[in-house]
Amino acid sequence: MTENRVGDPPDALLRAEAINKNFGAVVALQDVSLQIPRGEITGLVGDNGAGKSTLIKIISGVLTPDSGVIEFERKAANFTSPAEAREQGIETVYQDLALAGNLAVWANVYLGRELTVGPKILHILDKRAMLSKTGEMLERFIRNVPPIAEPVELLSGGQRQVVAIARAGAWGSKLILMDEPTAALGVAETKAVEDVIFGLKRQGLTILVISHNLDQIFRLTDGVWVMRRGRVIGYRQTARTHPDEIVSMITGAAASAGAGA
Numbered sequence: 001m002t003e004n005r006v007g008d009p010p011d012a013l014l015r016a017e018a019i020n021k022n023f024g025a026v027v028a029l030q031d032v033s034l035q036i037p038r039g040e041i042t043g044l045v046g047d048n049g050a051g052k053s054t055l056i057k058i059i060s061g062v063l064t065p066d067s068g069v070i071e072f073e074r075k076a077a078n079f080t081s082p083a084e085a086r087e088q089g090i091e092t093v094y095q096d097l098a099l100a101g102n103l104a105v106w107a108n109v110y111l112g113r114e115l116t117v118g119p120k121i122l123h124i125l126d127k128r129a130m131l132s133k134t135g136e137m138l139e140r141f142i143r144n145v146p147p148i149a150e151p152v153e154l155l156s157g158g159q160r161q162v163v164a165i166a167r168a169g170a171w172g173s174k175l176i177l178m179d180e181p182t183a184a185l186g187v188a189e190t191k192a193v194e195d196v197i198f199g200l201k202r203q204g205l206t207i208l209v210i211s212h213n214l215d216q217i218f219r220l221t222d223g224v225w226v227m228r229r230g231r232v233i234g235y236r237q238t239a240r241t242h243p244d245e246i247v248s249m250i251t252g253a254a255a256s257a258g259a260g261a
């Protein structure tokens with residue numbers, strides 16, 4: 001839709017431009033512009049209330065901005081529902097994930113996309129096909145695939161998150177948004193989830209991940225955007241920055257020192 005502009009990364013999958021969002025008197029996002037490079041893992045960090053979740057919800061169609069533009073693959077993409085975003089290949093994984101606990105892993109993966117045998121009108125589920133294809137699908141991203149015939153509620157929190165992320169990566173997704181994907185997990189489970197995230201990247205997907213854990217941001221990401229109080233402070237390539245710099249961007253220490261405040 002727009003031409004390449006000076007300062008854009010060469011291959012941005014998604015661009016947000018001059019996004020504003022208020023909740024009553026609360027200014028959640030103020031003139032937020034950023035780009036998400038294609039094929040990379042990008043971090044989004046900032047203190048509580050900085051506006052990170054609000055931005056992800058706008059990208060994924062859960063919220064609509066008061067003003068500003070989202071461009072996805074160079075086309076205007078102000079989605080008005082999560083379903084619309086999903087159709088275009090944008091999937092979101094939340095901390096409180098949306099898996100149905102009583103259903104088996106394979107049934108969760110195929111939820112809303114069930115395979116059937118025989119005449120469509122009878123809606124006879126092709127369980128065998130879904131079972132075997134779920135295995136193949138998850139193996140693309142996961143080394144230790146959890147038991148796919150078991151109900152999700154029998155899996156550990158980490159295994160569930162792994163399934164949720166792998167499901168998000170299936171079905172032709174292009175961009176995966178993750179809001180604190182490991183906030184509730186222990187060390188080993190966090191590692192398993194990070195492995196899946198790398199698996200998504202290896203398959204060519206683009207990832208935006210919110211995390212309060214800077215060690216994780218430095219392990220996972222190629223670049224990181226910092227937000228503070230509803231504004232974008234800046235972007236850094238992970239290999240060319242240091243946690244101290246990111247912390248000072250998050251807290252505003254650098255800015256206030258510079259301003260003599």
Ligand SMILES: Nc1ncnc2c1ncn2[C@@H]1O[C@H](COP(=O)(O)OP(=O)(O)OP(=O)(O)O)[C@@H](O)[C@H]1O
Pocket residue numbers: 023026027028046047048049050051052053054055
């Ligand atoms: N639905 C809402 N109604 C009113 N205010 C909201 C709503 N959602 C977010 N806010 C406010 O907007 C601001 C940004 O919130 P947001 O949830 O985006 O922050 P965040 O960076 O995700 O923070 P955290 O790290 O704590 O998750 C905060 O002041 C928050 O209180």
Ligand SMILES: [Mg+2]
Pocket residue numbers: 052053054179
């Ligand atoms: Mg949040």
